[in-house]
Amino acid sequence: MRIYKKQLAGFMIAISAIALFGGCKKFLDREPLNIAQIDLNVGALEGKTVGLYGAIRNSAAQPYCGDGFQGIAYIAMNGFRSDDAEIVADPGASAWHQTYDNFQYTKDDWGAGLYWDKHYIFIGLCNEVLDDATTQNLTDPASVINTAEARFFRAYSYFDLVRTYGSVPKIDFKVTTPTQGNIAKSDTAAIYALINADLTYAEQNLPIVWEAKYAGRANKWAAKALHAKVLLQQHRNAEALPLCKDIINNGPYQLFTPYWKMFKKEGELCSESIFEIQAAKTAGDGNTYWSRLGQAQGVRGSGTWDLGWGWNTPTPNLVGTYEAGDVRKDATILFSNQSDGGTNTGGYGATLPNLTNALYWNKKVYNQYSDYLAAGLGTPENEAQNTWVNQRVLRLSDVLLMGAEAANELGQGNPDAVTWVNRVRNRAGLGNIAFVSQAQMRAAIKQERRVEFAMEFERFFDLVRYGDATSVLGVNGYQNKHRYYPIPTSALSANPALVQNPEW
Numbered sequence: 001m002r003i004y005k006k007q008l009a010g011f012m013i014a015i016s017a018i019a020l021f022g023g024c025k026k027f028l029d030r031e032p033l034n035i036a037q038i039d040l041n042v043g044a045l046e047g048k049t050v051g052l053y054g055a056i057r058n059s060a061a062q063p064y065c066g067d068g069f070q071g072i073a074y075i076a077m078n079g080f081r082s083d084d085a086e087i088v089a090d091p092g093a094s095a096w097h098q099t100y101d102n103f104q105y106t107k108d109d110w111g112a113g114l115y116w117d118k119h120y121i122f123i124g125l126c127n128e129v130l131d132d133a134t135t136q137n138l139t140d141p142a143s144v145i146n147t148a149e150a151r152f153f154r155a156y157s158y159f160d161l162v163r164t165y166g167s168v169p170k171i172d173f174k175v176t177t178p179t180q181g182n183i184a185k186s187d188t189a190a191i192y193a194l195i196n197a198d199l200t201y202a203e204q205n206l207p208i209v210w211e212a213k214y215a216g217r218a219n220k221w222a223a224k225a226l227h228a229k230v231l232l233q234q235h236r237n238a239e240a241l242p243l244c245k246d247i248i249n250n251g252p253y254q255l256f257t258p259y260w261k262m263f264k265k266e267g268e269l270c271s272e273s274i275f276e277i278q279a280a281k282t283a284g285d286g287n288t289y290w291s292r293l294g295q296a297q298g299v300r301g302s303g304t305w306d307l308g309w310g311w312n313t314p315t316p317n318l319v320g321t322y323e324a325g326d327v328r329k330d331a332t333i334l335f336s337n338q339s340d341g342g343t344n345t346g347g348y349g350a351t352l353p354n355l356t357n358a359l360y361w362n363k364k365v366y367n368q369y370s371d372y373l374a375a376g377l378g379t380p381e382n383e384a385q386n387t388w389v390n391q392r393v394l395r396l397s398d399v400l401l402m403g404a405e406a407a408n409e410l411g412q413g414n415p416d417a418v419t420w421v422n423r424v425r426n427r428a429g430l431g432n433i434a435f436v437s438q439a440q441m442r443a444a445i446k447q448e449r450r451v452e453f454a455m456e457f458e459r460f461f462d463l464v465r466y467g468d469a470t471s472v473l474g475v476n477g478y479q480n481k482h483r484y485y486p487i488p489t490s491a492l493s494a495n496p497a498l499v500q501n502p503e504w
Contacts, residue, residue: 068118294386
């Protein structure tokens with residue numbers, strides 16, 4: 001297990017960024033957790049590059065990008081639209097429920113605008129690093145690695161955008177004046193070509209493993225895993241499969257047990273983790289390392305149950321989809337007015353109150369009130385609620401099931417797909433399945449992906465990739481046009497070269 005101890009180390013660096021389609025702003029960021037200035041013996045790009053690890057989460061000053069990658073805008077766009085999660089716990093969020101759960105998309109929704117803006121601001125930060133590398137002709141080994149990190153993050157950002165909006169502007173250069181960002185959309189093929197090129201470069205130039213003091217930085221395996229996901233979304237199974245096989249056979253990763261512990265503090269950067277967006281919250285840290293991810297989804301109650309906003313709660317449909325004996329159910333679902341399951345399932349031996357605003361809660365971000373007090377944070381009202389929760393972005397079980405999907409679609413469902421699916425099932429306390437047919441194995445893989453990554457923002461995009469979104473989500477108002485969200489009005493107003501998506 002590679003446990004990463006969060007330390008409030010780092011130095012303050014100022015990055016001047018042009019917010020695409022907007023004005024010039026400055027914000028402060030810090031290095032990744034556990035890296036101090038005295039530890040660094042690197043090139044000229046290190047300061048801006050390590051700033052990306054904070055900017056994608058949150059930072060001590062504006063404009064942080066966390067709301068676009070972890071906060072309520074991200075959760076709505078990537079979570080609510082699936083059949084696994086919904087927003088029902090907050091009576092003030094009825095408009096969000098209609099917009100995202102019921103597919104009544106609105107071009108004026110500020111969450112969609114925030115999602116768009118924060119992604120492009122972050123892409124602008126990546127482009128600054130890449131522009132420095134080019135204009136200063138920085139080809140030393142450290143700078144090449146930093147360039148690969150920036151390209152990894154740019155690909156990660158564009159993958160969100162192309163899946164969410166379809167055709168979007170391809171900004172692959174440094175923007176120095178607001179009008180430079182006023183360009184037309186590129187088609188999805190061009191965006192995917194940029195993503196694939198960035199990830200190929202990252203695979204070739206990121207280190208296989210970082211020194212322990214740099215734990216959590218993107219490595220070669222993270223680039224390969226993200227690239228496999230991107231290729232799978234494009235149905236390029238023959239290219240995705242070798243990447244998955246390489247990670248499975250040669251990578252330093254193992255499934256982490258028990259399953260529930262992976263989502264606790266002691267499971268951060270564990271043996272299964274390929275990439276995480278890290279967070280921490282300690283008294284006196286100046287809100288430097290915090291994240292909205294856990295706060296937005298925590299149990300919405302009062303007193304010692306005031307643990308968050310409850311903005312991502314499991315649906316009855318999800319609760320009913322688990323097989324008998326699947327340990328992932330008790331590790332994923334909290335039930336109002338019932339026991340939290342105790343310490344063998346990720347609980348604390350507590351009983352939830354009768355919270356009538358929602359029947360179920362996301363247990364993968366579940367912490368207890370005493371955690372705030374132990375950290376010297378006082379009451380949750382001081383914005384401490386669950387703000388130290390890491391986001392698990394890529395892990396080995398994802399690669400196993402992606403590999404199984406690619407192999408099965410290529411007519412190789414047996415033996416690799418069977419072996420990889422059964423590894424995931426066995427960790428969940430379930431027995432082996434046998435290969436019967438490609439269709440049977442396809443259904444088994446879909447089921448495993450759903451319950452393995454429940455509440456982890458995979459389900460909606462999986463349904464779109466499978467071609468199942470209309471049949472599964474149609475009851476909620478989904479039509480094929482809902483695979484893409486309309487371009488936000490705020491973006492159209494700021495950029496006269498933009499045109500609305502054709503179906504909107």
